[in-house]
Amino acid sequence: MDFTITKEQILLQQLYKEFTEREVKPLAAEIDEEERFPIETVEKMQKYGMMGIPIPKKYGGEGGDNLSYAMLVEELSKACATTGVVLSAHTSLCAAPIYEFGTEEQKQKYLLDLASGKKLGAFGLTEANAGTDAAGQQTKAVLDGDHYVLNGSKIFITNASHADVFIVFAMTDKSKGTRGITAFILEKEFEGFTIGKKELKLGIRGSATCELIFDNVRVPKENMLGKEGKGFGIAMKTLDGGRIGIAAQALGIAQGAIDETVQYVKERKQFGRSISKFQNTQFVLADMQTRTEAARLLVYRAAFNKDNGIPYSKEAAMAKLFAAETAMWVTTQAVQLHGGYGYTREYPVERMMRDAKITEIYEGTSEVQKMVISASML
Amino acid sequence: MRKPEYTDVFVFVEQKNKKIQNVSLELLGKACDLAKDLNEKVTAVLLGCDVENVEKLAHFGADTIIYANDKELDIYMTEPYTKVLTEVIENKKPDIFLFGATAIGRDLAPRLAGRVFTGLTADCTSLEISEENQDLLMTRPAFGGNIMATIVCPDHRPQMATVRPGVMQKIDMDTSRPVNIEKVAVNILPEDKTYEILEIVEEKTERMDIQEATVLVSGGRGVGTPENFKLLEDLAAELGGIVSSSRAAVDVGWMPKEVQVGQTGKTVRPNLYIACGISGAIQHLAGMEESDFIVAINKDETALIFENADLGIVGDLQKIIPALVEELKVAKQAKNQ
Amino acid sequence: MKIVVCIKQVPDTNEVRLDPVTGTLIRDGVPSIINPDDKSGLEAALVLKEKYNAHVSVLTMGPPQADLALREALAMGADEAILLTDRAFAGADTWATSLTLAKALEKMEYDVIITGRQAIDGDTAQVGPEIAEHMKIPHVSYANGVDKDGDSLIIKRMFEEGYHKIKVKMPCLITALTEMNTPRYMSVGKIYDAYREKEVKVMTFEDLDIAKEEIGLKGSPTKVKKSFTKGAKTAGKLYNDLDEKEAAKVIVEKLKEKFII
Numbered sequence: 001m002d003f004t005i006t007k008e009q010i011l012l013q014q015l016y017k018e019f020t021e022r023e024v025k026p027l028a029a030e031i032d033e034e035e036r037f038p039i040e041t042v043e044k045m046q047k048y049g050m051m052g053i054p055i056p057k058k059y060g061g062e063g064g065d066n067l068s069y070a071m072l073v074e075e076l077s078k079a080c081a082t083t084g085v086v087l088s089a090h091t092s093l094c095a096a097p098i099y100e101f102g103t104e105e106q107k108q109k110y111l112l113d114l115a116s117g118k119k120l121g122a123f124g125l126t127e128a129n130a131g132t133d134a135a136g137q138q139t140k141a142v143l144d145g146d147h148y149v150l151n152g153s154k155i156f157i158t159n160a161s162h163a164d165v166f167i168v169f170a171m172t173d174k175s176k177g178t179r180g181i182t183a184f185i186l187e188k189e190f191e192g193f194t195i196g197k198k199e200l201k202l203g204i205r206g207s208a209t210c211e212l213i214f215d216n217v218r219v220p221k222e223n224m225l226g227k228e229g230k231g232f233g234i235a236m237k238t239l240d241g242g243r244i245g246i247a248a249q250a251l252g253i254a255q256g257a258i259d260e261t262v263q264y265v266k267e268r269k270q271f272g273r274s275i276s277k278f279q280n281t282q283f284v285l286a287d288m289q290t291r292t293e294a295a296r297l298l299v300y301r302a303a304f305n306k307d308n309g310i311p312y313s314k315e316a317a318m319a320k321l322f323a324a325e326t327a328m329w330v331t332t333q334a335v336q337l338h339g340g341y342g343y344t345r346e347y348p349v350e351r352m353m354r355d356a357k358i359t360e361i362y363e364g365t366s367e368v369q370k371m372v373i374s375a376s377m378l
Numbered sequence: 379m380r381k382p383e384y385t386d387v388f389v390f391v392e393q394k395n396k397k398i399q400n401v402s403l404e405l406l407g408k409a410c411d412l413a414k415d416l417n418e419k420v421t422a423v424l425l426g427c428d429v430e431n432v433e434k435l436a437h438f439g440a441d442t443i444i445y446a447n448d449k450e451l452d453i454y455m456t457e458p459y460t461k462v463l464t465e466v467i468e469n470k471k472p473d474i475f476l477f478g479a480t481a482i483g484r485d486l487a488p489r490l491a492g493r494v495f496t497g498l499t500a501d502c503t504s505l506e507i508s509e510e511n512q513d514l515l516m517t518r519p520a521f522g523g524n525i526m527a528t529i530v531c532p533d534h535r536p537q538m539a540t541v542r543p544g545v546m547q548k549i550d551m552d553t554s555r556p557v558n559i560e561k562v563a564v565n566i567l568p569e570d571k572t573y574e575i576l577e578i579v580e581e582k583t584e585r586m587d588i589q590e591a592t593v594l595v596s597g598g599r600g601v602g603t604p605e606n607f608k609l610l611e612d613l614a615a616e617l618g619g620i621v622s623s624s625r626a627a628v629d630v631g632w633m634p635k636e637v638q639v640g641q642t643g644k645t646v647r648p649n650l651y652i653a654c655g656i657s658g659a660i661q662h663l664a665g666m667e668e669s670d671f672i673v674a675i676n677k678d679e680t681a682l683i684f685e686n687a688d689l690g691i692v693g694d695l696q697k698i699i700p701a702l703v704e705e706l707k708v709a710k711q712a713k714n715q
Numbered sequence: 716m717k718i719v720v721c722i723k724q725v726p727d728t729n730e731v732r733l734d735p736v737t738g739t740l741i742r743d744g745v746p747s748i749i750n751p752d753d754k755s756g757l758e759a760a761l762v763l764k765e766k767y768n769a770h771v772s773v774l775t776m777g778p779p780q781a782d783l784a785l786r787e788a789l790a791m792g793a794d795e796a797i798l799l800t801d802r803a804f805a806g807a808d809t810w811a812t813s814l815t816l817a818k819a820l821e822k823m824e825y826d827v828i829i830t831g832r833q834a835i836d837g838d839t840a841q842v843g844p845e846i847a848e849h850m851k852i853p854h855v856s857y858a859n860g861v862d863k864d865g866d867s868l869i870i871k872r873m874f875e876e877g878y879h880k881i882k883v884k885m886p887c888l889i890t891a892l893t894e895m896n897t898p899r900y901m902s903v904g905k906i907y908d909a910y911r912e913k914e915v916k917v918m919t920f921e922d923l924d925i926a927k928e929e930i931g932l933k934g935s936p937t938k939v940k941k942s943f944t945k946g947a948k949t950a951g952k953l954y955n956d957l958d959e960k961e962a963a964k965v966i967v968e969k970l971k972e973k974f975i976i
Contacts, residue, residue: 008910010783011790015901049903062903267677269692272956274679394876456844456854481874485856488809488841492848497810497936500839515940521728521836527942534936572853573883576869580877593975617976635894641728641838650975661728661835671973672951673966679955689969691962692955698962705963709976 012068016075019048028080031206032351037162038206041083042120051090052115055099059107060115066241067303070248074299077252078259081355082206084252088245089158090114093363094121094167097238098185101226110165110185122163123242124154124212125235132368134169134235135178139214141170146221148172148184150214153196156362160195160210164188167238168212169231181231185223192217203354240313242363243320244306247299250323250359254292257327257334257352261285264338264347281337288330295323314376321369324359331356380512381473384535387413388472390463391424391435392482396452398424398434401478401543406439408505408546409476412514413441415507418473425462427452436557439549443559444470450566454482457572460489462564467494472536474514476505479540491538497531498538503545514539519641524660544589544645586620588637593619593650596639596666599626600655600676601695607632609699610654616706622646624656640665654695658683675699716769716863716885718760719825720793721816721846722753724777724784725836749784752831756891758898759861760829761792767863770794772823776804776816782915789909790901796913797823801920806932809837813845815930818923820850827868828888832857843890855881856890 005013023044031038045051053069055061069091077084095114098106113119130136139152150170157166166186173180186193196211226234262285265276275281298319305312331353335342342349360366387409391402402422409420422440424432427449435443446462463486467475477483479501491498499516506515508530514537516529531537588594595614597607610621623633625640639646641661651669655676656662663686666672674687675695684690691698726745749757760771773788775781776799785796799819807815820828828847833840840856847854859878860871870889872879883889901909920930928934954965970976 007783007786008906011787011901011906011909012903014787015790015903015906019900047902048900049905053903057904062907064903064907068903266680269679269955276680394874481857484840485844488839488844489848489854491810491841492813492845495810495936497808498839498841499937500809500837500841520838520942521726524728525942525944528940529937530940531937573855573881573887575879576882577880578877579880642833642835650970671970671975673969675962679953684953687953688951689966690951690953691957691966692953693957693959693962697959701959701963702966705960705967706976709967709971 009068009071013071013075015048016072019044019050020075020079024076024083025079028082029345029348029351031080031082033345035200035205037208038080038083038086039162042086042117042162045087046117049117050087051117052095053091055091055095055111055115059099060112061095065303065307066244067300067307070244070299070303073245073248074252074255077249078256080206081249081253081352082204084249085204085207085246085358086159088242088249089123090121090163092242092245093123093158093238094163094165096241097123097167097183097225097234100237101183101234102185103222105222106185106225114165119164120159120162122157122159122166123238124157124160124166124168126154126156127152128155132365134232135181137169137171137181139168139170140174141172141182141184141219143172143221144218147218148182148221148224150184150186150192150217150219152214154212156199156209157212158207158209158362160212161198161208166212167225168214169235170214172228176229178232179229181235182228183225183231183234184219185225186217186219190217190219201358203351203356203358239363240316241306243316243369244299244302244312246359246363247295247302247316247319247323250320250327250356251292251295251299253352253356253359254288254295254323254327254330257331257349257356258285258288258292260347260349260352261288261334261337264341268339268341275337284333284337288333291326292330295319295326298322314373317364317369317372320359320364321366321373324356324366327356327359328353381535384471384473386418386421386470386472387416387474388421388423388466388470388476388536389440390475390477390483390486391422392478392480393424393426393429394454396426396429398429398431399478399480400548401480401483401541403434403438403548404543404546405476405478405541406435407548408541409474410439410549412474412505412507416473416512421470421472423463423466425451425459432559433557434551436555437551437553439555441558443557444562445559446562446564448564448566451564453575453578454486455571455573455575456485456489457570458564458566459486460493461566461570462562463490464493466562467536475536475538477538477540479542483540487538487540494536496534496536496538497529498540499529499531500540502539502541505539505541505546513537519664542645544647588620588622588639589644589646591620591622591646592648593617593652594622594639594646594648594666594669595619595652595654596622596624596656597627597633597654598624598656598662599630600657600678601627601632602655604632606696609696612703613652613699613706616703617650619648619650624662625659626657653683653687654699656683657681658686716763716767716826717772717824718763718769718827718829719772719774719820719823720753720757720760720788721828721830721842722757722773722775722784722788723750723831723834724748724775724781725750725834728835747780747783749787750831750834750836751893752833752891754831754898755893755895756829756831756889757788757791757793758896759858759891760827761899762896763827763861763863764792764794772797774799774816774819774823776800776812776819785915786906786909787901789913790906791899792905796915797918798915799918803920803927803931806935807930808935808937809839809841809845810936811930811932811934813842814849814934815923815925816842817846817849818925819918820846821924822918822922826885828852828886830888830890832890832892840890843888847888850888852886852888853883854888854890855883857892858889859892859895861889861891861895
């Protein structure tokens, strides 16, 4: 077993750290407070080749590995979980499925700009009545000559307000259930395609989570991703990969909260001494770091498996389940160790605690992860 | 090892706008100590054009003043100065040659050491003569001030060192000392000017030089925001001092480089140094630990600065400084009554 | 235009701590970085590269691990990297170091050599000017700005209270200040290229026209006689349970006692 990272990854982590410290961290509180999408950060990430790390160079990416990509989501999320999910949704949920399931023409037309960061991507599966039960899709796509005509709506779509390219799932044959779902690539300019209301959320408040509305949207046939009726499989495979991104986001939130707490407990004094001198502080910190390190091993292994062509569906589910619950637990402890100050917006741990919660919910709730994991056992 | 043909302690005298710089007088003070231990003489080497108060060099310890007075030497340029000093070294064979660790000294000394093939030790904080073999023991900080190293230059002469401004102390001025000026002729050729000065810009800063201040209120990253430095300004004003800063506060752009204290900034030794929100990285301590009285205010009681402070207060500087300003006002009033 | 930037890999001295018990240097876990002044010198070279299509090489002398610093330079945009490494170079002072670097530079093509003003682990500011002296080319130190003008460079050369605008003919050497610029980030793609597309050329003693006596410890006029850590000054009184009013009173009393006010 080899737990060492490569020389490339040493330099990548150095880049990620410098970038996060100087470009991401200073904005984190502000975009949370104002619920503002960090578009300037996206432009900077494009400049430094961060928008398509695991996509091959010939399609505009960097030809890197998924582990290096996950490390970036982790590092960004240490300071700002919003930025982490913007990148994760773009890379894992939009660029990755086009790379994996798209035609050469689709790759040339869409992936090139997505992976190089010229365009931003989003992914639309969830509907008001189709959350965990993705088969309950009500958005319909009807073939009309060279086009499919889409009608319906999606909710909770990350990056929606700023994305240029969307992967959208719709029923082409309701009678076939999940086998009647088909994936499409939509452009924001398509007529009849509008972005609806933006959600007001507990956490990741800089992330634009919106409704997508399709009113007789004519999508050219060549924009069908994969084959007709294969959309459900594409969605599930895409979410397998997406979970590595979200697991990395949760991991980053946890580590970020620990780093803040370590600094705080050294400064904060009670009963005449630094609270870092109390055994309760020491023991809680030890638990926080141990659980986070365990989460890191799971996340890195899932990414490693994906990079090496080893099945990773179960591993990604375990990584997301454990990292998300760890993030929630660790951030709660971080607020507790900060005491009253931790509950105020003067310190970032309350934001981290709010941000952590979503990692237990989106891209498959913790319960869905348990279904995936147990299915591989029974 | 003593080399009998090389004698006397030489000091390069830095002048700007025809004015002799303080650091050179400080170096003369040190040179007097060294010369005494060696039973040798002190020579000041001055390059310039119609420099003011040349005799001052004798009053501050020079037994001889070698003076190259030429219009080509009015403004410092690397090659003309190197050429003249090379000739001085070849003709006079000094045992020791000291330079200020300034923007001029740190340009000239290495070029010269390279040419005459001798060793050069930068930024010495202590210079002594070895009792054992009369070599110059040059002690300087390394690793950002984390360790001290004593350097010798056993086989080459002169033994060259630079010393930062503020590190050595002048001797008391004695106007009764004889003034011996030895003029040297110089011959600067056009090709000796290896570069051309197109423009000279003086940026007179409003601020007093932090090395001249008797009270410094110094801020680090713990000050939190650039706006909070206003608190430090208030305190400094109340104490008749000025504000300086650590490298951390300069690195994040809160304070200008010219007020930075420490290994890569300036060395200061005020009567009072108040360190606010400064953790006390060793590179910082290297620049201020000689201060007469050090007060540290920091939230983190494990901060290294407390180990070097005469008085340490653990607490929030945003609250303590305003309270301190008030208390000082009260004290001042009481005194005036 | 061909530019060679000399860089040094140094321990981040901000992170170096002393063991409170033994007083020795704790170097474990201290990250190695490109010396800040050198990194600004590299940034200045990369700006010239963009503006005048210059070719930028980086040269470092150090142990094999210094490869990482060179890869970082490549990932910032340098075209070529050379690692000068040999046990024979060890123990060199600034004189021997600069001579060794000068001999390596003689094997390279250059119009401009850029070094940092000084390294944060040594703070001598000597190697740049000494390289120039060994190579018999002019140098301008403390550069806070550089641009090309025909066959010359225009340099903003800093002093304590202002600057000189200097014109110097190439070939020449300049020493760069961190204040000059903010070095760019590496990019993900260039990091991959630095390992996959580019190589670090290694030069050793054998490649240089120099004698063993002139380099390393033997070639160094200065020797370290001893090194030691400064014993920490004894801490004064530390108060950690005062409110701001009490704290202010304590400070004022102490300043009165010391006749500072």
